Amino acid sequence: xxxxxxxxxxxxxxxxxxxxxxxxxxxxxxxxxxxxxxxxxxxxxxxxxxxxxxxxxxxxxxxxxxxxxxxxxxxxxxxxxxxxxxxxxxxxxxxxxxxxxxxxxxxxxxxxxxxxxxxxxxxxxxxxxxxxxxxxxxxxxxxxxxxxxxxxxxxxxxxxxxxxxxxxxxxxxxxxxxxxxxxxxxxxxxxxxxxxxxxxxxxxxxxxxxxxxxxxxxxxxx
Numbered sequence: 001x002x003x004x005x006x007x008x009x010x011x012x013x014x015x016x017x018x019x020x021x022x023x024x025x026x027x028x029x030x031x032x033x034x035x036x037x038x039x040x041x042x043x044x045x046x047x048x049x050x051x052x053x054x055x056x057x058x059x060x061x062x063x064x065x066x067x068x069x070x071x072x073x074x075x076x077x078x079x080x081x082x083x084x085x086x087x088x089x090x091x092x093x094x095x096x097x098x099x100x101x102x103x104x105x106x107x108x109x110x111x112x113x114x115x116x117x118x119x120x121x122x123x124x125x126x127x128x129x130x131x132x133x134x135x136x137x138x139x140x141x142x143x144x145x146x147x148x149x150x151x152x153x154x155x156x157x158x159x160x161x162x163x164x165x166x167x168x169x170x171x172x173x174x175x176x177x178x179x180x181x182x183x184x185x186x187x188x189x190x191x192x193x194x195x196x197x198x199x200x201x202x203x204x205x206x207x208x209x210x211x212x213x214x215x216x217x218x219x220x221x222x
Contacts, residue, residue: 050070051070051071052070052071053070053072054072055072055143055144055145056069056070056072056073056075056076056143056144056145057069057070057072057073057141057142057143057144058073058088058141058142058143058144059139059140059141059142060088060103060130060139060140060141060142061138061139061140062103062104062106062107062138062139062140063103064088064089064099064100064103065088066088067139073144076144088142089118093118094118094119095116095118095119098116098118099116099128102114102116102130103130103140106130106132106140107138112131112132113129113130113131113132114129114130115127115128115129115130115220116128116130117147117215117216117219117220119212125146125147125215125219126144126145126146126147127144127145127146127147127219127220128142128143128144129142129143129144130142147219149176149177149178150172150173150176150177150218150219150222151173152169152173154222155169155172155173155176155218155222156169157221157222158172158217158218158221158222159172161221162202162205162206163205164202164205165201167198168198168201168202168205170188171184171188171195171198171199171202172202172214172218174187174188175199175211175214175215176215176218176219181195181196181199181211199211199214202214206218
């Protein structure tokens, strides 16, 4: 008959009790010990969501050092795009100064959130969103997502703000799709000089310098 006092006792306690009742090893039959079941690590729903979210997410300190990241973010770091060596964006990156200025504004509590558009490759752009929260002092939460080409509707809205002509809007649609001026020239059946003239006009109307300025403002506004 089983002693009811030991029903449900942990494995270690149960083994000790049985050894006391059954005598020393030489006076009892040999029994196979049950394997010790180790507890399975438990994660909160927030931790599971963070790790498996398809958006690349980082937790940073206010100097830009990576404190933690999810699987999608680690994949970006592995390919050298960002987050390499424990630093979110390396010091030589063209957007590092912009990031430092944003982090300083967040540290000074002049802003609670910010957005940066940065080039992740020759024809690839990403949007970086950074927010802070009172519940997590000295921390910044960053998400990175690739920029998708702007459709005609979004370009029309941006063009309407700056008074772009119909042709200039068509050039801008192709520009935000990653096409180079020479590709735009070929597909729109106009000379490269005409394309560049339209680009200068777009820059002037939008108040920016160069193609990067046009793309940056277009994506941020869209």
